[in-house]
Amino acid sequence: MIRLSWVVFLHAALLSIESIVIEMLTAQLQLEPLVIAANSIPVAGAALLLITLGSEKKKQAFAVFRQWKYLLSGSVLLAIGVFAWYDSVRNVGASKEGLLAGPLETIVILFLARVALQEKLNRAQLAGVMIALGGFFAAVMSAGNAQLLITWGDIEAVLSAVAFGSGIIFITKLAKTYSALQITGSSLFTSGIVLAVVLWATSAPAIRPPDWTVLTLFSLLPLSAALTYVIGLSRIGASLTSTIASFSILLTVVFQLALLALDVQVILPANIPLAVAGGALGVFGIYLIHTTNNRH
Numbered sequence: 001m002i003r004l005s006w007v008v009f010l011h012a013a014l015l016s017i018e019s020i021v022i023e024m025l026t027a028q029l030q031l032e033p034l035v036i037a038a039n040s041i042p043v044a045g046a047a048l049l050l051i052t053l054g055s056e057k058k059k060q061a062f063a064v065f066r067q068w069k070y071l072l073s074g075s076v077l078l079a080i081g082v083f084a085w086y087d088s089v090r091n092v093g094a095s096k097e098g099l100l101a102g103p104l105e106t107i108v109i110l111f112l113a114r115v116a117l118q119e120k121l122n123r124a125q126l127a128g129v130m131i132a133l134g135g136f137f138a139a140v141m142s143a144g145n146a147q148l149l150i151t152w153g154d155i156e157a158v159l160s161a162v163a164f165g166s167g168i169i170f171i172t173k174l175a176k177t178y179s180a181l182q183i184t185g186s187s188l189f190t191s192g193i194v195l196a197v198v199l200w201a202t203s204a205p206a207i208r209p210p211d212w213t214v215l216t217l218f219s220l221l222p223l224s225a226a227l228t229y230v231i232g233l234s235r236i237g238a239s240l241t242s243t244i245a246s247f248s249i250l251l252t253v254v255f256q257l258a259l260l261a262l263d264v265q266v267i268l269p270a271n272i273p274l275a276v277a278g279g280a281l282g283v284f285g286i287y288l289i290h291t292t293n294n295r296h
Contacts, residue, residue, distance in 0.1 A: 008232035008244040014225040015248040016255050019085075019094035021218060023267060026090040031211060033086035038192070038199035039207070039215045041082060044223035045189025051227070052181050064178040064186045070170050075190035077167030079198075082191060084160035091153030092143075093267025095253045099139035099275055100157035101164075102249040103132035103282035106242065108165025110289055125289050132285025138278030142269035180230045188226055239290040246286040250279045 025031045053061045064071060088097040107129055114121060121129070140154060167187075174183050207215070232241040253276060256266040269275040 004235045005232070005240065005244060007228050008236065008241050009247070011225055011228035011232055011241075012245050012248040012251055014221060014228060015245070016094075016098070016251040018221040018225055019089055019098055019248075019252055020255055020259070020266070021221060022086050022089045023094045025214070025218065026086075027265070027267070029211065029214065031215075032205060033090055034083060034195065034199050034202075035205060035207065036215065036218065037079075037082050037086050038195040039212075040192075040219035041079075041222060042189055042192025042196055043216065043219040044226065045185055045187075045192045047219075047223050048181070048185030048226060049189055052179075052185050055181065056179065061182065062186070064174055064182045067174055067177070070173045071186055071190055074167045074170030075187050076194055077163045077170065078187060079191040079194040081160045081163035081167060083195065084156045084163060088153045088156035088160060091156065092151060093256075093269070095256050095267070095275060096139060096142065096269050097153070097157045097160075098249045098252045099142070099269075099279050099282065100136060100154055101161040102246055102279075103135050103285055104158060104161035105165045106246070106286045106289055107132055108162050109168055112165060112169045128285045128288030130285070131288065132282050135278040135281030135283075135285060138274055138281060139269070142271040142275035142278060180233045184226050184230050188222070243287050243290045246283050249282050250276065253279060 022033070022036060025036055026033060049062070085097065085101065088101070092100075110121070110125065110129070140150065143149065143151070171183055171187050229241065229245065232244070236244075253268070253272070256268055257272070259266050260268065
């Protein structure tokens with residue numbers, strides 16, 4: 001099993017690193033989250049489409065674009081999710097954003113899928129939801145406030161989870177007809193174009209030549225994260241892939257603690273033990289949701 005699943009552990013690590021690098025780009029280089037997203041996501045999507053073109057029949061490589069209604073609807077929601085994710089990282093840090101959004105995204109997908117299929121949740125899944133929500137509230141309280149205080153960055157993390165979860169419901173409607181690589185590449189590229197249109201329709205700030213290099217290199221992270229996720233889906237299936245990927249919630253905290261030990265400035269929750277406990281609850285809740293779902 002390790003030989004099949006190691007790529008998903010790599011995916012979890014890449015997601016964590018992506019969030020941490022976003023925090024550094026916004027805090028140290030003062031790049032706007034929309035600028036980062038609008039320049040890196042379409043590049044990553046285009047690269048995935050080129051990989052699709054090279055690995056599948058040319059006539060079928062871009063066939064997913066025929067279902068433009070589902071693709072566009074899902075991609076717009078994913079674009080909202082990406083921007084909310086990046087901006088939340090700027091406001092509350094990579095660790096807290098992951099702690100908040102990770103469990104909620106799974107819960108949103110679960111409930112929306114159940115509404116669409118008109119199925120009831122079993123007891124184990126309900127227990128998983130409650131445990132994951134417990135992790136969410138622990139993450140909120142890890143900011144160190146005496147009271148349960150929701151900040152704008154927390155709200156963005158929630159919005160990101162809701163947008164990603166809703167977008168995935170649209171995107172998965174394409175899964176029965178098209179390959180995971182086609183779907184991932186096309187949705188990443190389309191959501192990137194949506195972000196680029198929003199950027200240039202507002203007030204696109206001037207980007208220095210060195211920043212272009214940084215953004216191009218950064219685009220390798222969402223590209224690699226998406227590609228390893230697709231490989232994971234083909235090797236071990238959706239449920240196990242999602243469960244293993246949820247470890248990014250805890251890995252982000254671990255990586256940032258390591259950076260802090262190296263005197264690198266990072267944004268961490270004030271109460272680290274509570275944050276780690278919340279992350280562990282989130283991962284366990286996600287595990288319960290997916291493993292019980294996999295049995296039915």
